[in-house]
Amino acid sequence: MWQSPGVYPGDQSQGGGYPQGGYPQGGYPQGGYPQAGYPPQAGYPQGGYPQGGYPPPPQPGFQPSGYGEGYGQPPYGGPSSLGEDGDVKGFDFNEQSIRKSFIRKVYSILMCQLLVTMAFITLFVYHAPTKMWVRTHTYMFWVAFVIVFVCLIAMACCDSVRRQAPMNFIFLGIFTVAESFMLGVTSSMYESDAVMMAVGITAAVCLALTLFAMQSKWDFTAMGGVLLCATVVLLLFGIVAIFVRGKTMTLIYASLGALIFSMYLIYDTQLMMGGKHKYSISPEEYIFAALNLYLDVINIFLYILTIIGAAKD
Secondary structure, three states, rough: OOOOOOOOOOOOHHHHOOOOOOOOOOOOOOOOOOOOOOOOOOOOOOOOOOOOOOOOOOEEOOOOOOOOOHHHHHHHHOHHHOOOOOOOOOOOOHHHHHHHHHOOOOOOOHHHHHHHHHHHHHHHOOOHHHHHHHOOHHHHHHHHHHHHHHHHHHHHHHHHHHOOOHHHHHHHHHHHHHHHHHHHHHHHOHHHHHHHHHHHHHHHHHHHHHHHHOOOOOOOOOHHHHHHHHHHHHHHHHHHHHHHHHHHHHHHHHHHHHHHHHHHHHHHHHHHHHHOOOOOOOOOHHHHHHHHHHHHHHHHHHHHHHHHHHHOO
């Protein structure tokens, strides 16, 4: 009903206001407002709000799987889209920054291990009293061997030992000292010039193989089964060499061992690098990666030292 200007519903003097009889006795219509919500002209959706409400605003970091579906945003694929190591703390190991930081950490640990080992070898080779003490206390070699074996099994089989600091560094330090002692005892049985020659050859071979592993387009990470079979063959060949002694047998065995562990060095280096290779090691396994590279270098050194010793003998 049209009203004149200035007349408000509550102004009784102008004839306006609410109905004289008040509100209808029946009250508001039964059922309240229409279930379909406000009319479409009001701007609200005809079907009302979604049952689960609208999604919360995006938070920093990774979003849960399926976020944004149906609201104009591409769904997040979940951990499976993060690469082979995407299940490790949500990181993609293919990222350059994570990979480079991981490689720097591994090689820093490896250099410390090699420096400790080189110090032990130098002491046992050039210090005559230490060399004589070792030859009169042979049981120390077997004590060190037991320590090396226990630490190696613990770090290889227990994730908590090799991943949780400072436990991983403690076990790695004990293993490195015991292994360095064993290498010092072994090196003291050879002439000093043979030992230094083996050190130089080992350094050159390892540097060349590491550069090859980083630059090569060949993927050695898929050769784990082949290397395992070669290691078993080397073990059986070593058992035969115990009973069939001879210079030729020693040279063949040492050459085969140096070749196999050179392949292992390439294999472990590419596992550490990740990226374009089929398999890669987790960024959390920096202790395990350093341990693998250290064992490869040590075994190459031992087999080269054996070859030099057999050739001079």
